[in-house]
Amino acid sequence: MSQESPAAARADQPRRRAVSKRSLATSLSILDAAERLFAERGYDGASVRDIASAAGAQIASISFHHVGKETLFERVVERRASELSQLRLDALSALKAKAESLTLEALLSAFLRPYLEKAGAGDPQWLAYARLVAMVSADIRWHRISERCFDPTAGVFIAEIAKLFPQADRSAIAVSFIFSVSAMLSLSTSQWRIEALSAAAGNRPAMDRLADQLVSFCEAGMRAALEG
Amino acid sequence: MSQESPAAARADQPRRRAVSKRSLATSLSILDAAERLFAERGYDGASVRDIASAAGAQIASISFHHVGKETLFERVVERRASELSQLRLDALSALKAKAESLTLEALLSAFLRPYLEKAGAGDPQWLAYARLVAMVSADIRWHRISERCFDPTAGVFIAEIAKLFPQADRSAIAVSFIFSVSAMLSLSTSQWRIEALSAAAGNRPAMDRLADQLVSFCEAGMRAALEG
DNA sequence: CTCATTATTGAACGATCGTTCAAAATAAGG
DNA sequence: CCTTATTTTGAACGATCGTTCAATAATGAG
Structure with a gap:
């Protein structure tokens, strides 16, 4: 309920940066791999490990970029x-x-x-x-x-x-x-x-x-x- | 390729018994529970534990009566x-x-x-x-x-x-x-x-x-x- | 009733699941 | 170039997965 002024908001959120190209590519390749594996094996049949591996990314990157498995599925x-x-x-x-x-x-x-x-x-x-x-x-x-x-x-x-x-x-x-x-x-x-x-x-x-x-x-x- | 005589076959297979009514009921209730849970959650989404629990049977009973999860699915x-x-x-x-x-x-x-x-x-x-x-x-x-x-x-x-x-x-x-x-x-x-x-x-x-x-x-x- | 066979039980196996973490590497903003 | 927010990394977490085992109990056959 605390309505902050723009200045205050800027104050406690120290600084902001744009996403890097590499980060965007990782996020995208995860979506692509997830699309393929979810379609092939179903939601429960496709593991986040296989998806990460197919995307050439780390398992932790999936939670980082897409919250978790369920959100990843919805985004796909x-x-x-x-x-x-x-x-x-x-x-x-x-x-x-x-x-x-x-x-x-x-x-x-x-x-x-x-x-x-x-x-x-x-x-x-x-x-x-x-x-x-x-x-x-x-x-x-x-x-x-x-x-x-x-x-x-x-x-x-x-x-x-x-x-x-x-x-x-x-x-x-x-x-x-x-x-x-x-x-x-x-x-x-x-x-x-x-x-x-x-x-x-x-x-x-x-x-x-x-x-x-x-x-x-x-x-x-x-x-x-x-x-x- | 060794073709055995009936006598020999009877000799090394010591004795046979009919399945009990309880055993048959267990096998059937597993099939029913599996049918419900596989339909509801898919093959990968339904665990043998949940199936056994829904059937009022032990997990080991599934392997005993139906070999394993995959065979159980086929039989269902x-x-x-x-x-x-x-x-x-x-x-x-x-x-x-x-x-x-x-x-x-x-x-x-x-x-x-x-x-x-x-x-x-x-x-x-x-x-x-x-x-x-x-x-x-x-x-x-x-x-x-x-x-x-x-x-x-x-x-x-x-x-x-x-x-x-x-x-x-x-x-x-x-x-x-x-x-x-x-x-x-x-x-x-x-x-x-x-x-x-x-x-x-x-x-x-x-x-x-x-x-x-x-x-x-x-x-x-x-x-x-x-x-x- | 006796006994050998079949079935149930409870526990444990190793493998894999989704998620989390601190440390290291990367790259944007000034 | 320096600083620092962002991203990647590798390892580990506890939970759950399907399967297996030795023991105990139940049961059909003689």
């Missing part, structure tokens, strides 16, 4: 969440600017494609991130992260879909939306299973082909579930 | 997998006996509904199991379990779907099938997220209503993805 998820949300909302804005009335396909495309383009470009960090999002979306232990990072944008798109289906109730829309998100995430988490079930030679389909198929699937599925 | 998954597969294949047989030509909706219903009816009946063990299956399906570390427990039945249904869409290629069918399975599993793993996105008062939809919506969603989605 948050890092790309805002970028992804921005891409989605930008696509939505572009859509609204172009046509006065939105279609369901355009809406789903705006939501689903940014994700798939990032992952499909082959960037291994984005592929890892996709697995992370799937983990967070499927585990109630991380519901606070979902609330903060993903639900706001999802809410915007659900509201737009609700305008297209005025007679459908909100929970039915939310259910269909989760179906769509789950299908999208399965492309990252279950690619190995798709290949196994495709049988025969491993002619894996290209990501942009998969993206088209996903949008078709979700558009038709949603329409059927909401119009019925 | 396998236990209900055969029952589930049987229900699905029975539904398929019933379908074939009734009508000479199958519809996509009937096929998907035969695959999806047994699962949802078990989980929807409110049996907490089956609800936990659904989360387990989602974990196995999304993690390549458990691909051997998927291969053994789930892929064979999935292959049967994919083959039936392939008959309905002769022009669609196998991998496209597999992709749509994984989309459908992911949507199904999301009802168990992301129910909390659905409720969050439904906003407003928590009027959660009944499971049989959700099942109808899921089948509609997947049927229309598959048709669009495979006919296009």
Whole structure:
């Protein structure tokens, strides 16, 4: 409750310095390594020792830069969440600017494609991130992260879909939306299973082909579930 | 390579006894507790100590009855997998006996509904199991379990779907099938997220209503993805 | 009932977990 | 360049991990 004057604040906080380039690089490489290992082995399966080793840093650096394991996990998820949300909302804005009335396909495309383009470009960090999002979306232990990072944008798109289906109730829309998100995430988490079930030679389909198929699937599925 | 006579085999294996009822109960309660805790916290998040404690057994009993943690996990998954597969294949047989030509909706219903009816009946063990299956399906570390427990039945249904869409290629069918399975599993793993996105008062939809919506969603989605 | 086998018990194993610390090295600000 | 805040380092902490063991108790078979 003691409200300090700027002068007093400056007095007892002796001096301040900018972060060094090396420190920033360490912090970043820890985030990258954590992203990879958390995605690969899960939160409990990835140890801070392995993360530090993969980042070429000391174990103590993780606590120093990112408080602890749990905060590190949250920061890893948050890092790309805002970028992804921005891409989605930008696509939505572009859509609204172009046509006065939105279609369901355009809406789903705006939501689903940014994700798939990032992952499909082959960037291994984005592929890892996709697995992370799937983990967070499927585990109630991380519901606070979902609330903060993903639900706001999802809410915007659900509201737009609700305008297209005025007679459908909100929970039915939310259910269909989760179906769509789950299908999208399965492309990252279950690619190995798709290949196994495709049988025969491993002619894996290209990501942009998969993206088209996903949008078709979700558009038709949603329409059927909401119009019925 | 030494082929022993029955007499010799009986000689060096001194005597055999049936398992006691108590032993069987212990083994079973361990499986139940493991199912709950693995589903709740994941493989690495659930400790054998917590599992033993929840089962009212000693830690050493887990190694004694189920070899070790990894084997215990596999047995937990396998236990209900055969029952589930049987229900699905029975539904398929019933379908074939009734009508000479199958519809996509009937096929998907035969695959999806047994699962949802078990989980929807409110049996907490089956609800936990659904989360387990989602974990196995999304993690390549458990691909051997998927291969053994789930892929064979999935292959049967994919083959039936392939008959309905002769022009669609196998991998496209597999992709749509994984989309459908992911949507199904999301009802168990992301129910909390659905409720969050439904906003407003928590009027959660009944499971049989959700099942109808899921089948509609997947049927229309598959048709669009495979006919296009 | 007797006895050999099976199962349970409680304790301990070494390994690894996440976190913390003081000392040494680094680098920004004046 | 000097000072000093910042960062890195290596080691250690206590807690918990999965597994193993010898002993004790329980139990099916004869």
